[in-house]
Amino acid sequence: MMKVGKIFREKITKTLRDGVEKQENVFLINFSNTSSSSICTLRKMLQQKKAKVFLSRNSLARVALKGTALAPVTEAIEGQTLFVWTNADPVDISKILIKFAEKNENFAIRGGVVSSQLLRKEDVKRLSDLPAKEVLLAQLLGTLQSPMTRLARTLNGKTVELLSILKQISEKRGGN
Secondary structure, eight states: OOOHHHHHHHHHHHHHHHHHHHSSEEEEEEEOSOOHHHHHHHHHHHHHTTEEEEEEOHHHHHHHHTTSTTTTTGGGOOSEEEEEEESSOHHHHHHHHHHHHHHOTTEEEEEEEETTEEEEHHHHHHHHHSOOHHHHHHHHHHHHHHHHHHHHHHHHHHHHHHHHHHHHHHHHTTOO
16 A cells, blocks of 8 residues: 555656657746745746646655756755746747746746757846747748839839830820
């Protein structure tokens, strides 16, 4: 017969491992001396972006993350550990986390995994500096449309010039 504590620890480690392995984007955060109301505010902001937040003890996090993409980051964790995982746009999530970290000095982003790529703290900061996915797609579309638009204007301009010349010739010869 298994003890309740062992069952509880196994359930937490399974939840952590599943969250990290089944989600496309995962962020690892350490915090200490942070009020529960501010953590609840962060949780609500992240839930609006379809991200899930999971709080874990460091020892259980280290056990659960052995052999995963986040294993190298777990060595530096201290204090309380917060996991954020989502399949949504990682840029939006990183922006929320960076803003929150700037307001709370005891809140440290340790790293994450985005599309199976390990990110360090600095990489998460650079990720938050990127524009949102929709903005990048709009910029790409504008870049792709630009040469075609210029070509259409050029061809249209030449057509207008040709029509103008034909009209002038017609007027010289006494036509309408």
